[in-house]
Amino acid sequence: MTTPSFGIKAAPLTPEPDDYIENGIIYCGKCHSPKQLLLTTPPMSGTLVPIPCACLKEQRDREDAAKAARGHRETVARLKRQAFACAPMRTWTFEHDNGNCPQMYLAHYFVEHWPEMAEKNTGYLLWGGVGTGKSFFAGCIANALLEQEVPIRMTNFAEVINDLNATFEKNEYISHLCHYPLLILDDFGMERGTEYGLEQVYNVIDTRYRIQKPLIVTTNLSLHDLKHPRDSAHARIFDRLLAMCVPIMFTGSSMRKDAAKAKLADIADNAAFTQ
Ligand SMILES: [Zn+2]
Incomplete structure (x- = not known):
């Protein structure tokens, strides 16, 4: 993997067993979306940076939503205890x-x-x-x-x-x-x-x-x-x-x-x- 300049480091990405490479970019074996992005603007052009694939992004969104829902439930329960x-x-x-x-x-x-x-x-x-x-x-x-x-x-x-x-x-x-x-x-x-x-x-x-x-x-x-x-x-x-x-x-x-x-x-x- 290219080592980027200006102190920015692309985190090394270890492919999962089902992942595959197309045109030099790692793709997720489950959702078939890229796990890397090829930067094209100088001075970083040619650098591959890791990005969340579609299924990882979905999982993170689900976790964030569950966390927000938990926070909401706790707030409502506290307010109800105060209210009545x-x-x-x-x-x-x-x-x-x-x-x-x-x-x-x-x-x-x-x-x-x-x-x-x-x-x-x-x-x-x-x-x-x-x-x-x-x-x-x-x-x-x-x-x-x-x-x-x-x-x-x-x-x-x-x-x-x-x-x-x-x-x-x-x-x-x-x-x-x-x-x-x-x-x-x-x-x-x-x-x-x-x-x-x-x-x-x-x-x-x-x-x-x-x-x-x-x-x-x-x-x-x-x-x-x-x-x-x-x-x-x-x-x-x-x-x-x-x-x-x-x-x-x-x-x-x-x-x-x-x-x-x-x-x-x-x-x-x-x-x-x-x-
Ligand atoms: Zn995926």
């Missing part, structure tokens, strides 16, 4: 949607338009009766965006208030909640609203409003309750929420009731079978 308080929420995904939630297309819309939603600080305010699938809807959005490696935190108001009561670093806690590109606050209601708690809730919502980051909030309150708050502490929270979030009504039969009905039907079927 309990593991079952990781299964609240579009794949597990039973098709009973007529609003679900809006969850898909949110995910598909995420960059726009984030840029315009547009969130959702999911309101309606207990067990109509609001949390599942929000969880589907969370999981789909987590798969895209968007850091998200899905928590609930009771937890936020408990955490804030338990820490002296309240500003730090709020700024931590606000660093997430999307924050989902589940289960906002009037019943547990102490004045201090409401003040803290307002701080979280207002901070996100000011730094222009979206929120998704679920509540069992009706839109009428939200528009006619009983006191000024609630009024300013609702004003902020309605300024940031598109209200979406959840009605229909309760998902929990449906699940209970399905369970009862199963039991009835089994009972009929064993008779």
Whole structure:
């Protein structure tokens, strides 16, 4: 093999048993593509340099893709651990949607338009009766965006208030909640609203409003309750929420009731079978 000048050395290439030589160039015996390149421009002209043949290149691409996929899976798993308080929420995904939630297309819309939603600080305010699938809807959005490696935190108001009561670093806690590109606050209601708690809730919502980051909030309150708050502490929270979030009504039969009905039907079927 020619020894190139200018300190550049062509690595010696040992042919594999199936390889063959054509016009002085080594070819791969498996994919029949060259393993060497003949340089033609001075001062290196006439030098043979090793290149990956087609099958080696394919193998390297596969290895790179597997490595990237592994890295992606690890990142998503870490983000999901941070995102949810309990593991079952990781299964609240579009794949597990039973098709009973007529609003679900809006969850898909949110995910598909995420960059726009984030840029315009547009969130959702999911309101309606207990067990109509609001949390599942929000969880589907969370999981789909987590798969895209968007850091998200899905928590609930009771937890936020408990955490804030338990820490002296309240500003730090709020700024931590606000660093997430999307924050989902589940289960906002009037019943547990102490004045201090409401003040803290307002701080979280207002901070996100000011730094222009979206929120998704679920509540069992009706839109009428939200528009006619009983006191000024609630009024300013609702004003902020309605300024940031598109209200979406959840009605229909309760998902929990449906699940209970399905369970009862199963039991009835089994009972009929064993008779
Ligand atoms: Zn090859």
